[in-house]
Amino acid sequence: MSMQAAAPVPAYLPAGSPAARATGLSKVYGQGETQVVALDSVSLEFGRGRFTAIMGPSGSGKSTLMHCMAGLDSISAGSAQIGETELSSLNDRQLTRLRRDSVGFVFQAFNLLPTLTALENITLPMAIAGRKPDQQWLDTVVTTVGLSGRLNHRPSQLSGGQQQRVAVARALASRPEIVFADEPTGNLDSRSGAEVLGFLRESVRELGQTVVMVTHDPVAAAYADRVVFLADGRLIDELLSPTAEGVLDRMRHFDTAARTS
C-alpha cells in the first residue's frame, strides 16, 4: 500500500474514471399492488476524489441508491459498479469482501463499540479483515479528524461530534475506494456537525478520498463539490460547487414545481 496521501483533485478539473457508477439502475421493492419503484433507471457517476451530496424529499430513493451502490442491497435492473467491478456479478462472499476492502460507511448513529477505545474502534474492521493498518496513513487520518489526543478514550468519554469523527476515521482507515455517509450529522448539534463535515471535506481535498453523502440539510450539502437531486426515484437535477442558498433555492423550485404540476 502506498505511504503517500493521494494528491487532491482540484474542483475545476474533470474527474478521471469514476469511483462508482450507476447505469440505468432500478430498484423495485415488493410485488403486485404493494410494488414500490424506489429507483427508476438512475444513471450517475461518482467522481474519484470528489465529494457528492445526494438530496431529495423523503422517500425519493436516496438511501436506496446509496445501499445499492454500496452493495448492501441487490438491484432490480441496470448496473451498479464500484471502480470497474459490477456488483451484480459478485456472489455473497465476494460482495462481503468488496464492502470490507473497498467501501467505508458512516451512519447517522455512530455505531461504535462501547468497550473499545477510539483507536481500537478505528482499526477494528482492519483487524477483523486480518490486515495491518498502514501506520503513516492511520496517523494522517487521525490527525486530519483531530483525534490525536483522544485515541485511548472510550466512546462514552467522547462528545457526539468526537464519536462521529471516530466513525469517520474508521471509514477512512482502510483507504477505501469510496466512503458512503448516510446523514452523518443527523444526530449532531450544528457546531459538531460542521466539524464532521469539515473533516469529510478535508478527507476529499487533502487525502484524495471519494465521499458520497445523503443529507436533507442544504448547509451540509454545501460542503460537497456537487449535489445531485432525486425525486420519485429519478435523478432530476444537479448543482456543482453548491452554496447553501443555491441548494435551498433549488429545493424551493422543486417544491413549487411539484405543487403546480
Ligand SMILES: Nc1ncnc2c1ncn2[C@@H]1O[C@H](COP(=O)(O)OP(=O)(O)OP(=O)(O)O)[C@@H](O)[C@H]1O
Ligand atoms: N425494504 C423496503 N421494502 C419496501 N419498500 C421500501 C424498502 N425500502 C425503501 N422502500 C421504499 O422505497 C422508497 C425510497 O425509499 P428510501 O428510503 O430510499 O428514500 P429516502 O429518500 O432515503 O427517504 P428518507 O429521506 O425519508 O430517508 C420509499 O417509497 C420507501 O417506502
